[in-house]
Amino acid sequence: MLPKLFFGYYAVVIIVLSLLVVTRKNPVHSVMWMLLLFFHIAGLYLFLNAEFIAAIQIIVYAGAILVLFLFVVLLLNLREELLIERFIGTWPTALVISVSLLILVIRAIQDMALAPPGNHSVDAIQAETHTVALGKILYTDYLFPFEIASVVLLIAIIGALVLAKRKMRSPQ
Amino acid sequence: MNYYLLIPFLPLTAFLINILFGKKYVQERAHWVSILAVAGSWIVAVFTLLKVLKGETVNEDLYTWVLSGTFEVSVGFLIDQLTTVMLIVVTTCSTLIHIYSVGYMHGDKGYYRFFAYLSLFTFCMLMLVMANNFLQLYFGWEGVGLCSYFLIGYYFNKKSASDAGKKAFIVNRFGDFGFGLGIIVIFLTFGTIYYEPVFTQIGGVAAQTISFLGYEVNLATLIALLLFCGAIGKSAQMPLHVWLPDAMEGPTPVSALIHAATMVTAGVFLLARCSPIFSLSEPAMVVAALIGAITSIFAATIALVQNDIKRIIAYSTLSQLGYMFLACGVGAYTAGIFHLYTHAFFKALLFLCAGSVMHAMAGELDLQKMGGLKKYMPVTYATMFIASLSISGVPGLAGFFSKDEILWLAYAGPSPVGKFVWAIGTIVAFLTAFYSFRLIFLTFHGEFRGTQKQEHHLHESPKSMTVPLMLLTIGAVASGWVGIPNLLGEVIGIEHSNWFSGFMNPVLGHPEAHGTHAEEWMLMGISVLAGLGGIGLAAVFYLGRRSIPVLLAQKFGFIYRILWNKYYVDELYSHTIVRPTLWISQNILMGITDAKIIELIVNGVPRAIGGVSQHLRKVQTGLLQHYAAIMATGALIIGAWILLR
Amino acid sequence: MVPLNWYLMLSTVVFMIGVFGFLTRKNIIIMFISVELMLNAVNISLVSFSHFLQDLRGHILVFFIITVAAAEAAIGLALIIALFRNKTTAHVDEMTEMKG
C-alpha cells in the first residue's frame, strides 16, 4: 500500500508539473517548474533502484542543462514574451492529436507481455551496488558506444562554440 | 608501281603542292607546278596510247578501298581503247588550257588556288575515266563535280558566282542520287561492281524483272535508267540542264575545260562505258535518244536569242551534248565518243576565244556592246571563225565528220526513234550554224558598239593565250581526220578510213546501219546544206539587214520571250521544288511539328506537373509545428493501423 | 508492488504533454523544453522496464540519452542564439522561410 501511495504522489506531481512547464507564459517559470520536475523524476528513479541514474539526473539535467536553458532564456527578450499569445492558432488540433496518441499508447500498454527476466535482479544489483554493476557493463559490452558518446559531446562543445560565437568581421 | 599511275597522280601532286604551299612559297610560280604535272600526264597518256594501239590493255587493282561483308571494291585502273581516247582528250585539253590560264589569270589574287583546282580537277577526271569499277567512277564523278563547284564559284565574293556553284553541285546531286542507287542495284544483282564481271554477266540477267518500289521492272532497264540519271545530271541534259548556263560565272578557262571539253562529257563516257547494259534495254536507249534530241533542240533554240557570249557557247555545249546522247541512244556509241573527242577541241577553242575577247573587253560579255573586233584581235578572230565553221559541220573540218556520222547512224540504225531524232538533229545542225555565226558576226564584224574607254583598251591577247588557241585550232580542223567515213575514204582513196571506229570496236562494238550509199550521200548533203544555210542566214541577218532580227523579235514577241527566259525552267523549279521545300521546312517542320507538337508534349508534361505542384505547395506553410503535427498524425495512423488491425 | 503499467502510463502522459507543448507553443525555447520533457518520459519508461525485466541495459540506454540530451541542448541552444541574433525573435511562427 505504501509504495502505491508513494507512486501516486510522484505521479500526480510529475503530471501537474509537466502541465505547468508547457503552459506557463513566462519561460523562466517554465524552467523553474522543470527543475522541480527533474527532482521528482530523480526520486522516481530511486524508487526503481537506479541510484546512479537518479544522481546524474540531478547533476546533469538539473545542474547543467537547465542552467544552460536559464541562461538562454534570460538572454532573450522576456518583456515582449509576456504580451503575446503563447499558443499557435491551431492548438486544438494539436490537443486532439496528442490525446489520440495518448489513448492509442495506453491501449497498447494493456496487451503488453513481458520477456523473461534477466540476471540483474534487485538483489544482485544491491550486492555489488548499482554504480559498479552499471560500470561493468558500460566499460565492457558498451565500451565503443561509450567512446562515441564522448566524441559526440566533444563535437557538441566545439559546435556550440562555433555557432554561438559572434560572426567575425569579414576581411573585406 | 606502274607507269600509268603517273597519269592521275602527277596532277594530284601538283594540287597538293599548290594548295599546301601555294600561298606562302609557290605564289606566282604556281603554273609551273601544274603545267609540268599535266604535261607529264599527257606524255604518259601518249605513251599509253601507243601501248593500247599495240593491243595491251590494263585492268588492275591498286589496293582494296572498301571491304564490308561481300561488298568489296578496290581502287583499280582499266585502260582500254575508250579510256585511252578520254585520256588523250583530257590531258591535251587540260595542258593547253593550263597554258592559256597563265595569261588569262595573270595577276589574280588566287592564282595558286586556281591552278590547284585545275590540277585537282584533272586528277579527278582522270580517275573517273580510268576506273575499273563503278564506285571509283563515282568517286571521280563527284570529284569533278566538286572541282566544278570550286571553279564556278572561284570569284566567291560575287553572289551570282557562289550561287551558280552551289546550284551546279546540288543539281548534280539529283543525278547522282539515281547513279548511286544504280550502283547499289548492280551490286545487289551481281554481287560485284567491277565493270568486267558485270558486263559479262549482264546478258544472263537482262531478261529478269525486279520489284522496285512495288513496280515490276526489267532489270537491265532499271540499272540503265538509274545510271542514266547520273549521266543527265553531269552532262546537263534535260531536265537537269539548268546548272550549266549558270556555270559560266566561272573563269573562262574553266568553262572551256570543265563545262565544254571534259567534265560535262562524262555522262557520254558513262553511257559508252556501260554500253553493254544500255544495249540490252530498248526503253533506256529510246529515253537516251529522245532526251538527247530534245535537249539539243531545246538548247539550240535558246541560244538563238541570247546576248551573253559565254552563255551562247554554253547552250551550244548543251546542244552538242544532246547530240552525243542522241548518238548513244541510237546505239552509235563510237560516233558519240567521236563527237565527244572532236567537240572537245572546237568547243574548248570557242570558249578560249570568248575568253580572249573578254580579256580584251575587260570582262564585258554582252554581244550588243561588241562588234568590229576583227581588226584588233586577228588571231582570236581567225581561230574562232574556224571553230565556228567546225561546229557548223563544214566539210573537211572536225565537226563535220563526227556530226555526219551521228546523223547517218541515227537515220540508218535500228532504233525505233531513229528517223525522228535524225530530223531533229538536222534542224539543230542548221540552228547551230546560225547562232554560231550570229556570235561571230556580232562580235567581230560591223562597228564597235561599246564605250570609248573599252575601245581604247582593245588589244590582242598575250602569247600564252594565243598559242593554245592556235594549237587547238589544229585539233578543231584535223581531229576529225581519224574518222573519215568509209564512203568518203573510198573517194579520196584511203581504205578503212574510219580508223577511229575500228579502234573503238573492241570496246563499243560496231553499230548496225542499213542504208544504201545513195542515201548516205543524200544525208551528208542535207546536213552540209543545213550548216551552210545557217551560216548564210546569219550573214543575211547580221551582216546584211540588221533590222530583220529585230523585226522578227517584235513580231513573235511571245516566242522570243519564252526563248529569252529559257523556257522558264528555272522559275518552274523554283516554284515547284525549292520554294515548297523551304516553305515546308519553315512553316510545317519548324513552325508546327517541332515548335508546336513535340515541344507541346515536351514542355507540356513538366508544365502540368508544375501546375499540380502549385496547389500542393500550399501544404508547405513553413511553420515548424505544422510539419511536426503532420508527422505525429502519421505516427498515429501507423500505430492505429498496427494495433487495431 | 506498483505494477509496470502504472509507470508506463505515467510515462505516456508526460510524453504526450511534451508532444502537446511541442506542437503548440510559439516560443522556441519552450518547444525545446518540451523535447526534454519527452526524453524524460522515455527515460522513465526505460528505467521501469529495466527494473521489471531485471536487466541493466535500460539504464545504459538512459545513460546515453542523457549524454545526447546534453549535447543536443548545447547545440540547440547555440542555434537558438545564432537564430535570435539574425532574426531577433524566438517565435517559430515568424520563421516561415520554407513556406512554399
Add this chain to the structure above:
Amino acid sequence: MEHITNNLGYPILSTLIFLPIAGAVLLLFIRRSNGTLIKWISFIVSVITFILSMPLFTHFDKSTYTMQFVEKHAWIPSWNVMYYVGLDGISVLFVLLSTLVTILCVLISWEAIREKTKEFYISILIMEGAMIGVFCALDFMLFYLFWEAMLIPMYLLIGVWGGPKRIYAAVKFFLFTLVGSVLMLVGIVVLYFYAGKTFNILELMSMTYPYTMQVWLFWAFFAAFAVKVPMFPVHTWLPDAHTEAPTAGSVILAAVLIKMGAYGFLRFSLPLFPEASKAMTPAMLVLSVVAIVYGAVICLMQTDLKRLIAYSSVSHMGFVTLGIFTLNTQGVEGGILQMINHGIVTGALFLSIGIIYERTHTRKIADYGGVATVMPVYAAAFMVFTLASIGLPATNGFIGEFLIILGGFAARQWAGVLAATGIIIGAGYMLWLYQRVFFMEVNPKVAELSDINGREFLALIPMIILIFWIGVYPTPFLGFMHETVSHLLERVNTGSGMEIEMAKQIIESIK
C-alpha cells in the same frame, strides 16, 4: 563464353578510365588563380590518356569477336555486381575517339573559357573517364553508373558555361536523358532477376527470353537509347543543348555522347532481344528515315550556325540507326563507321564554329559573309568538314553513307531510296551554309577577323587527317568490325533459340 584474349599484361582499360579522373582530382588541389597550370595539366593528362589508348589501336586482335583487354573483379558481391570491363570490335573505336576528342576540347577551350576554369577542366576530365567507362563496361550496373555519371559533367558544362538560355537547355537535356535511362534501369532490373541475379552482360546475352518480354524490354531500352541518339520524335533537346553549350560541350556531345544511343542499340538491344529487334525493324527504319529527311529539311531554314549543325546531326544519326536496323553486314558496319565519321565531322564542325564564335560572339548566319576572304585557312578547313558532312567520295562520310544506303536498300528498298534523298538535301543546306558564311561580299562585321592560330590549327588538323584517312583507306577501321559484326548478326538472324523453346512448350502442352 569466357574466352579472355589479348591481355596486355597491365589493366589498360582501368588506366584509361581512371587516369582522367585522377587528373581531375589533381586539379582540385591547384590554386584557382593559376589558370595556365590548370590548362596545361588537363592538356597533358588528356594527351597521356590518348597516348596510352594507342595500344588499343595497334594491339587489337581483329580476328576474333570475343572481348579483349578484359578485367574482371568482384565489386559488390552481395548483389553479384562486378567491375568487368572489356572491348570488342564495336566499342574499341569509340574509346579512341573519346580520348582524341578530349584533347581537342581542351585545346579549343584554351581561350574561350575564362571563368571557373578549374571546374571546367575538372568536368571535361571526369566526362572523359565516364565516356570511356560506358564503352568498356561489361557489367550492367557498372554501365549504368557510367551512363548516368556522364550526365552530371555535361549538365554542368551546358548549365554553367553555356549561352544565354543555358539553364533551360541544360534542364531539358537532363530531363530527356534521365527519363529515358530510368526506363532502361527498369529493364536492367527485370533482366537481372529473370536471368538469376546477374548483371554480367555477356552472360545475359547468351540467354533466351520469351518474346513478349523481349518486346517490352526492347522498348524500355529504346527509350534510353533513342533519346540519346536522338531519334525523330525525341530530338528536340539536341538543338537546344548544342546551341547553348560551350564549344567543348557541343563537341563532346556531338562526337561521343550521342553515339552512345546508337552504341546501346548495337551492344544491348540487338543481341539481348534479337527476335524483338527483328520484329521492330520496320518501325525503326521508318523512324530513321523520317529523322534523315526531317532533320535535313529543317536544316534548310535555320538561321543559327550551331542549330543547323545540330539538326544535321539528327539527320546523320538517322543514317546510323538506319544502318544498324538494316541487320545486314554493310548496313551495320556502315552504321558503326558512320558513328565514327559523324563524331569526327560534326565534332570538327563544332570546333570550327567555336573558333569563329570566339572571335565574333554571334552564331547568326546573317552576321557572316565573305569569311573566306579574311580567313582562308579556316575556310579551307571548314570546306573539308562540309564536304565530309555531305558525303563526298574520298572523305569518310561517303564510305559510311554509301554502305548504309546499300544496306538500307538491301533491307527495304524504300528505306535506301528515301535515305538517299537525305544526301541531296544535305548538300543543299551545307553548301548554302557555306555560301552564306564564307562566300559573297565581306560582311563588315567580320572584316577584321584574324585567321586561325597555331593552337586552333592543331585542334583541327587531326580531324582533317582522319577524314581523308578513313575516306581513302578505311580498311584499318572497317577491319575492327568485321568479326564482331558478323557474330552479332549471326545472333540476331538465327535468333536466340526462342522458337525452339516455344516449340518445346507447345509439344509439352500437347502431351
